[in-house]
Amino acid sequence: MASLVYNDYKARALGDGTMVDLDGDTIKIALLTSSYTPDADAHDFFDDVSANEVAASGTYAAGGATLTVTLTQDNTDDEGVFDAADVSFTSFTGTARYAVVYKSTGVASTSPLICLIDFGSNQTATNGIFTITFAAEGILNLN
Amino acid sequence: MAVTVQSVGDLSESAAASITVDAPTGVAQGDLLIVHCGRANDTPSTPSGWTLVQAGNNGGNVGNGVFYRIAQAGDVGQASFSLNFDGSTSKVARMFRITGHNPSNPINTSAIATGASATITVGSVTPTVANCLFMFFAAVDTAAGGTPSVSGYTMVTSSPTYSEHYDQKGAGDGSDAHFSAASGLRTATTATGNNTATPDRNDDWVGIVVAVEPEVINVTVTPAVVTGTFNVIAPTVSGGANVNPAVVTAALSVQAPTVTTAAPEWTNPDKTSAPTWTNPDKS
Numbered sequence: 001m002a003s004l005v006y007n008d009y010k011a012r013a014l015g016d017g018t019m020v021d022l023d024g025d026t027i028k029i030a031l032l033t034s035s036y037t038p039d040a041d042a043h044d045f046f047d048d049v050s051a052n053e054v055a056a057s058g059t060y061a062a063g064g065a066t067l068t069v070t071l072t073q074d075n076t077d078d079e080g081v082f083d084a085a086d087v088s089f090t091s092f093t094g095t096a097r098y099a100v101v102y103k104s105t106g107v108a109s110t111s112p113l114i115c116l117i118d119f120g121s122n123q124t125a126t127n128g129i130f131t132i133t134f135a136a137e138g139i140l141n142l143n
Numbered sequence: 144m145a146v147t148v149q150s151v152g153d154l155s156e157s158a159a160a161s162i163t164v165d166a167p168t169g170v171a172q173g174d175l176l177i178v179h180c181g182r183a184n185d186t187p188s189t190p191s192g193w194t195l196v197q198a199g200n201n202g203g204n205v206g207n208g209v210f211y212r213i214a215q216a217g218d219v220g221q222a223s224f225s226l227n228f229d230g231s232t233s234k235v236a237r238m239f240r241i242t243g244h245n246p247s248n249p250i251n252t253s254a255i256a257t258g259a260s261a262t263i264t265v266g267s268v269t270p271t272v273a274n275c276l277f278m279f280f281a282a283v284d285t286a287a288g289g290t291p292s293v294s295g296y297t298m299v300t301s302s303p304t305y306s307e308h309y310d311q312k313g314a315g316d317g318s319d320a321h322f323s324a325a326s327g328l329r330t331a332t333t334a335t336g337n338n339t340a341t342p343d344r345n346d347d348w349v350g351i352v353v354a355v356e357p358e359v360i361n362v363t364v365t366p367a368v369v370t371g372t373f374n375v376i377a378p379t380v381s382g383g384a385n386v387n388p389a390v391v392t393a394a395l396s397v398q399a400p401t402v403t404t405a406a407p408e409w410t411n412p413d414k415t416s417a418p419t420w421t422n423p424d425k426s
Binding site: 003004005010013057058091093099115116117118119123124125126127128129130131132133134135137138139140141142143 | 366368
């Protein structure tokens with residue numbers, strides 16, 4: 001299963017329902033275990049994935065971390081770039097297969113999902129630092 | 144990898160200061176070696192080259208000590224280790240080989256308590272990291288005779304499921320010394336509350352609780368960017384750009400009037416003479 005953009009977010013990006021203001025709303029990233037089965041069609045809010053979230057450990061708390069977002073226009077590649085500062089969880093013990101990016105309203109059932117990042121395999125940290133270093137092209141591109 | 148007891152050496156015993164302690168199987172460089180010594184009467188001393196975790200005695204009746212060492216290249220393949228715990232009282236010792244520990248800080252926390260009662264109670268400890276291997280080491284006075292037996296290793300909060308490794312006394316020179324050990328993996332980082340175990344007698348005891356810290360494993364993931372594409376869908380144009388509606392024709396028709404023919408109106412213009420009737424339309 002590769003990374004994906006949730007269909008609900010695609011519709012919101014076009015103005016359907018409540019739009020997500022990526023650099024204005026609270027955008028969070030949470031870690032999910034391999035027990036999660038991605039479903040871009042049916043999963044639209046955080047409560048669809050939260051049962052598969054990794055356990056709180058070290059500086060990782062339930063719901064994950066808030067991203068420091070930047071949005072830019074890339075005329076070289078003709079795209080809009082959604083990027084954020086890299087994220088680290090210290091004193092962390094756990095195993096994650098996915099990271100889900102979502103808008104947090106504070107209520108899981110009203111927090112829309114944006115995209116899912118597939119690490120490709122389980123990533124385990126033990127009593128250590130779990131770092132997500134986003135690609136140079138950011139988290140999500142629209143082109 | 145979780146902190147794991149890989150093997151435990153056989154019982155070794157002595158009434159002299161030194162014991163030739165049987166090595167656990169499979170020792171590799173970097174393994175954590177823990178040696179446990181039960182001693183009659185007094186506190187075992189720390190052997191050279193080893194680090195004290197906890198040691199003590201209760202009333203000069205029973206002693207108990209735990210020490211560790213990170214296995215060096217020269218330790219690999221050794222059948223035994225000659226360790227000096229000092230004194231000439233009866234002693235027993237066994238050695239653990241442990242993997243998955245933090246090599247720079249293998250012991251996260253520990254505690255010791257001594258007493259004379261039917262319950263071994265060691266005060267609460269609070270590990271600073273998750274998934275420590277908790278080890279409970281007990282020693283009970285053998286003076287009352289028989290072989291003491293310890294069971295029911297537990298703690299108040301989030302107790303691991305302890306597995307007992309041994310519970311015995313020596314058969315020869317160590318017959319006056321008893322010790323037992325159990326271990327279990329604990330995920331919680333909360334305070335343990337009292338750590339307890341239950342000997343089969345109301346006698347002197349020394350209890351030691353040790354939390355072995357798991358190794359530090361960092362991970363960094365660099366996911367590829369997720370791409371979403373906006374597509375402009377080409378519309379379907381019907382009929383081309385020129386729309387030619389059918390000509391609407393309005394026909395103009397001349398309606399035939401209704402012709403009413405009047406009866407001739409006869410007039411008599413000369414009223415003074417005999418009428419001469421005329422029809423003006425015919426004139």
